[in-house]
Amino acid sequence: MNPARVDFVTLKLFCAIAQSGSITKGANECSLALSAASRRISEFEETVGLMLLDRSAKGVTLTQAGHAVMQHALRLFQGFEQFSNELGEYAKGIKGHVRLWANMSSLTEFLPSALASFLKQHPEIQVEVEEQLSGDIVKALLDGIADIGVLADGTPTAGLDTKIIGHDELVIVCSKDHSIKSKKSISFEECLDYDFVGLNRGSSLLELTSRQAEKFSKQMRLRIQVRSYDAMCQMIAVNLGIGVLPFQACAPQIKAMGLKVIHLEDAWAKRNLLLAMKAHGYQSPASSLLSQHLLSQLR
Structure with missing residues (x-):
C-alpha cells in the first residue's frame, strides 16, 4: 500500500x-x-x-x-x-512563545505582578524574560531577537513603535549619616563633589549619569561599583557613597535600610518607561496579547 x-x-x-x-x-x-x-x-x-x-x-x-x-x-x-x-x-494567542527584554528598573518594579497576572490568564504561553540594557533592547527588537521591549526613554528608538506605560523618578540616595542627608532636593552638578556608589560598567543608568557629568566637564567619583540596586543600597547604607537610583523600584530597600532620599532638580531625572516593538514588524498573537496586557496593567 x-x-x-x-x-x-x-x-x-x-x-x-x-x-x-x-x-x-x-x-x-x-x-x-x-x-x-x-x-x-x-x-x-x-x-x-x-x-x-x-x-x-x-x-x-x-x-x-x-x-x-x-x-x-x-x-x-x-x-x-x-x-x-x-x-x-x-x-x-492562547498558546505561543514571547521573548521579552526589559531593563532592570522595570523588572524590579513594574513587570513581576503584570507578568504573573498574564501567565495566570494564559498558562499555555511561555514568556522568556531577559534583563538587558536599554540600548541592547532596542537593537534586539530591530534585529528580531526580542518581540517586546520595556525600557526607559532617552534611548534612540528609531524603527520602533513605543508607548508610555509608566513613569520613573531618579533620586539621590544617601545614608542617614551623610553630610547631604538633610537636603530635600539637589542638583546633579552639586552631587559630583561626593563619592558615588554605582552599577557596573555597561549599565544604562551608569551611562546616563556619566553623560550628565560630562556636560559639566566633570567625572563621577565612583568609589565602588556593584551589580544590582539592592547591592547599591547596602553600600550606601554603610556610607561608602551616594547613589542615583529609580525611587519606585528601590523604595522597599530604601525604607528597610533607613536611607535618605533627595530629589534631583534636573529634568532628566524624571523619565518615562516605554513599551517598544518593531515598527511594521510581524507580531504573533501571543506577543500582541502580552503587549495589550502590559499596556492595560502598567499605564
Missing part, C-alpha cells in the same frame, strides 16, 4: 459509508456523485489490496479489514481535529 495515494476525502467518504451502511448515503453526506464515490472506494480497495466492504442489496457492511481501516481512519480524524484546534489556539 502506498499511503500517498490515500487522501482525506476518500477516508471521510469511507467512514461516512461505513457509519450509514450505504454508499449512496455516504456519497450524499460528502457531497459527491454516486459514481465518483463508488470509484473512490474501489480505488481505495485496490490501493490497500483488500476488500473493505461487503456489498449486498440491503447495503454495505465492513469486512474485518474494513473494521481495522475504520479504526485507524477515526484516529486520524481525531488527530487532525486536535491539530486544527491547537493551531487555532496559537492563532488566537
Whole structure:
C-alpha cells in the first residue's frame, strides 16, 4: 500500500459509508456523485489490496479489514481535529512563545505582578524574560531577537513603535549619616563633589549619569561599583557613597535600610518607561496579547 495515494476525502467518504451502511448515503453526506464515490472506494480497495466492504442489496457492511481501516481512519480524524484546534489556539494567542527584554528598573518594579497576572490568564504561553540594557533592547527588537521591549526613554528608538506605560523618578540616595542627608532636593552638578556608589560598567543608568557629568566637564567619583540596586543600597547604607537610583523600584530597600532620599532638580531625572516593538514588524498573537496586557496593567 502506498499511503500517498490515500487522501482525506476518500477516508471521510469511507467512514461516512461505513457509519450509514450505504454508499449512496455516504456519497450524499460528502457531497459527491454516486459514481465518483463508488470509484473512490474501489480505488481505495485496490490501493490497500483488500476488500473493505461487503456489498449486498440491503447495503454495505465492513469486512474485518474494513473494521481495522475504520479504526485507524477515526484516529486520524481525531488527530487532525486536535491539530486544527491547537493551531487555532496559537492563532488566537492562547498558546505561543514571547521573548521579552526589559531593563532592570522595570523588572524590579513594574513587570513581576503584570507578568504573573498574564501567565495566570494564559498558562499555555511561555514568556522568556531577559534583563538587558536599554540600548541592547532596542537593537534586539530591530534585529528580531526580542518581540517586546520595556525600557526607559532617552534611548534612540528609531524603527520602533513605543508607548508610555509608566513613569520613573531618579533620586539621590544617601545614608542617614551623610553630610547631604538633610537636603530635600539637589542638583546633579552639586552631587559630583561626593563619592558615588554605582552599577557596573555597561549599565544604562551608569551611562546616563556619566553623560550628565560630562556636560559639566566633570567625572563621577565612583568609589565602588556593584551589580544590582539592592547591592547599591547596602553600600550606601554603610556610607561608602551616594547613589542615583529609580525611587519606585528601590523604595522597599530604601525604607528597610533607613536611607535618605533627595530629589534631583534636573529634568532628566524624571523619565518615562516605554513599551517598544518593531515598527511594521510581524507580531504573533501571543506577543500582541502580552503587549495589550502590559499596556492595560502598567499605564
